Amino acid sequence: MKKIYAIKAAMLALLLGGGYALADEDVKVGFALALSGFIAPYDDGPYKAAQLAIDDINTKGGLLGKKLIAVASDTKSDVDVGAIAATDVIGKGARVIMVTCDFDFGAPAAIVAQSQNVFAFSSCAADPKFGVQGIGPNAYTLATATLTQGSILAEFAYKQANLKTAYLLTDTSGEYMKSLCASFERRFIELAGEAGIVGKDNFHGLNDTSIAGQISRLKASPKQPEAVMFCGAGSAGASFIRQIRATGIDLPLLAGESMDGAYWLGAVPDLSNFYVLAYGSAFGNDPDAKINDFTTRFTAKFGEQPATSHALTGYSVIEAWALAVERAGTFDTDAVRAELDKLKDEPFLAGKTSFTPEAHINLDRPMLVFNIVNGKHEPIGRFSSEVIPELKF
Amino acid sequence: MIYVIQTLVDAVSVGAVYALSALGIGLLFGVMRLVNFAQGEFVTIGIYTLMLTVGLWFPLAAILTVLVVVLLALLADRLAFKPVRDADPATMLITSFALSYLLQNVLVLIFGARPIGFNIIPELGLPVMIGEIRIPRLNILTICVAVGLLTGIALFLRRTRIGIEMRAAAVDFRMARLLGIKGDRVIAVAFALTGVLSAVVAVLFAAQTGTAAPTYGLQLALVGFVATVIGGMGSLVGAVFGGMIVGVVTVCLQALLPPELRVFREAFVYAVVIAILVLRPDGLFQGVGSRERV
Incomplete structure (x- = not known):
């Protein structure tokens, strides 16, 4: 039965x-x-x-x-x-x-x-x-992979944009943001040495409504950085970029694909000097x-x-x-x-x-870097990481 | 030294926004023992109203925002809270959660969940420099507004007829009604006041963040609630001080903690909150409403 x-x-x-x-x-x-x-x-x-x-x-x-x-x-x-x-x-x-x-x-x-x-x-x-x-x-x-994105941004900053020192601002509310800043830091130190990272700070995108304290620390940093790596996302990302620019910090900002898109630019309409990574241009001005x-x-x-x-x-x-x-x-x-x-x-x-039996994510892929100038996305070109990060679990 | 003073200025500025959020929650709790979690959504809807009216003459946009949020608060009272007014506080708390969830999802339905950037009164973001100390105008405004509103509400509660009725209702709602105070009217006015407070927070918050997102109010409501508890449930001054304490402690810890511990800042903030409650279980300023009466 x-x-x-x-x-x-x-x-x-x-x-x-x-x-x-x-x-x-x-x-x-x-x-x-x-x-x-x-x-x-x-x-x-x-x-x-x-x-x-x-x-x-x-x-x-x-x-x-x-x-x-x-x-x-x-x-x-x-x-x-x-x-x-x-x-x-x-x-x-x-x-x-x-x-x-x-x-x-x-x-x-x-x-x-x-x-x-x-x-x-x-x-x-x-x-x-x-x-x-x-x-x-x-x-x-x-x-x-986030590992690659951080690495691309570090190489872009150091070699293409000629930014030799950086300050890290990490949103600790998400894995993507933490991993992005960590891989940026690793690669940037390889390129510029330990002294290349002037300082680092963090904020919590879901809990913090203001990053006044973080901005003051950045301003008080004994050695001013040439760029700020901003690992943030979403509404907190937009809001904090507005706050950074409002205090008169005009340093170049670098960001991953979490800040792709123009939907948030209304918060900082005249944003300039902002380098952001993307898979391509959603605005019809891709070099490809x-x-x-x-x-x-x-x-x-x-x-x-x-x-x-x-x-x-x-x-x-x-x-x-x-x-x-x-x-x-x-x-x-x-x-x-x-x-x-x-x-x-x-x-x-x-x-x-590319995929391999071990890696089902892309570790070696060029990505488009935009420079936002007066609120407009201007594509600079596609860059890949010279060092392909290793997958570690 | 400059960094220390600057940090203190930052701390007071963050604290002032939290204090304003706490004021609304404290007010409603004082009058009707309602912990209104939907207050966060009153603020959020205020922010969306500002986003929609961007481009209008600012004072007009601000008045519209106040009207929309006050109307929303009155509707919330009439449709959501009035039917459960005689239920126990837990039921009202759950009702406020339900309302908060409903409003958040209505916003997602209408505007989508993606944050929307907009720019209102950008001049407020610019700082005033006193020597090397940077004080954003917005923060000066926030502090002035917080003091002004607290004074205004205190005067309203002490000097006007409806304010005195409100205080009477806060002490003993049934007795107040027996003496001829119209309960519905008192509560509606309390809701309208929290609507005004929420709209003010919305304006200040929108000027600072420049973004509208459906979950924005949640964090403010949570901080407001914690602030009300440490300040003393039902005490308006307590709520304001509570908000200030949470803001100041948060910013100071961010400045003082070593980098590896900064990630756990919230844990330290709430350790301070717990310590205050252990030392003063009724909060720093015991409100009339929370006192046991024989």
Whole structure:
């Protein structure tokens, strides 16, 4: 009797799970993303860009002759709902899922995908834990690792902008910001020596409403820095940059991709001397025509420009998976994974992309550096890190 | 030396914003024993109103903000708190949480969760230099406004009829009603006052941060609540001092702690709060409302 139940259960599982996709000629691409709530703005661009990538593939005749269909489920910006959303889209037959642009919010959905042997791609989770070591071999992220971002900024400051001393201001409320400043510091010391870091201070983006104290310490620093590395994000980032500039500190500021986009510039309308890292330009002035073409098509389809260049990573999720599927000639997860792990310097929209069986995040990728001049983003060029940081867990 | 004086100036400036936030929470608690966590959202909605009216003549935008927030506070009283007025304080506390959550999510629904940058009265950000000491004009304004509002409210509570009624209601709500004081009116005025206070905090906060984000008020409400507790629940002067203490201790610790301990600054701030409560369990200034009456 037990055996019959087991067979019935297995048949049911086959019908509900893998069987559904097999019976269907179309291939489902799942999105377990924050479509509403506090994280939604960060998934919005990558999600729309991924839809654009799916359209592009379908107009070219589909993937391995099959049409791609997007199925989405809302995580409601709730970590716990992430797993439910993943189960939902995988239940609907998704062969690959895209999850939230953040390790903490994306991981629960990715763990479900890993357990069902389905791919989980994060658009822009920049924490290397989003990969083999943190989730499993089916987890990939199209972000450039924070380690690399810090290193690029350090080299850019020292070599390109000729800024020989720096002061670090770290927002301790998030892993991204702490890791960015730590990797900047490591690389900057290699270049400029210990004396290159004039001072450092921290603030808490969620608790602090003012950084008057930090600004006073910076002003009182016996040796004034040539630049300030500002590892902040979000509303606190915008607010504190306003406060720094209001006190008359006109030093060059350096920031990671967490300060990409123009949505916050209203707080400091005449901002200048601000170097910020990005995947590309969301404003149509990228040195790479391919990205401007993407921005034009994105704007035509959705009625507005992408708010930040993180959208590019969403497009590249589909690019990476589709290329590996094509090379493997099958949708089989194990075969596709073998191809994904062989991707080397692929010229995707988010930038040159490589994966290895150990590193499912990009450690060696150039990123665009902007200088904001009078509130306008002026691209300087793409820079990569000469030293490729090592993954350490 | 200059750094020390500058740090003290910074400390008082941060403390003044916290003090203003605490004043609103303290006022409502004093009158109706309500710890209103939604007060943070009153401030946030004020900030969004300023964001929407950017470009208007500033005094007009400020008046509009006060009107919107006062209206919101009155509606909150009528629709959310009045139905639970006779319930125990825990129910009212949960109601305020629910209202706070609702308002935050309505803001996300309308404006999205991404912060929006805007620039109001940028001149206020510029500092006044006294020797080498830098005092942002905004901070001078904040301190003046805090003192002004505290004095104004104190006079209102002592000199006007409705203010005296409010104090009577704070001591014994039922007795006050038996003596002919209209409970609904007293509470509505208290809500309107917190609306005015929230709008003022919104203006000062918006001028300082230049950004609108749906969760902005939360931190201010939390600090305001802590300040009210250490100041003495129900005491207005206590609330202001409590806010000042939290601000001053935060900035001084940021300045004094060695770099490796600065990350844990909040833990030290709250250790000071705990120490105050251990020494004076009723807070620094015991409010009329919290005193046990036989």
